[in-house]
Amino acid sequence: MSAPVRSFSRPRHGKVIAGVCAGIADHFGWSAGFVRLLFLLSCLLPGPQFVVYIVLWIIMPKRPY
Numbered sequence: 001m002s003a004p005v006r007s008f009s010r011p012r013h014g015k016v017i018a019g020v021c022a023g024i025a026d027h028f029g030w031s032a033g034f035v036r037l038l039f040l041l042s043c044l045l046p047g048p049q050f051v052v053y054i055v056l057w058i059i060m061p062k063r064p065y
Contacts, residue, residue: 009063018057
């Protein structure tokens with residue numbers, strides 16, 4: 001048996017701002033708090049983290065359920 005395919009989408013419940021970190025965590029099977037912590041730590045480094053977050057917010061669909 002193969003593992004179930006996880007969709008790359010934002011949840012309707014359990015999100016903090018837009019659900020991007022929760023959607024990424026669910027897709028990879030990680031904790032949402034871990035992904036949020038990684039995002040916050042990445043903000044200490046130079047780079048386009050906020051732009052990537054906004055782009056993911058726009059392109060990631062909401063879950064229908």
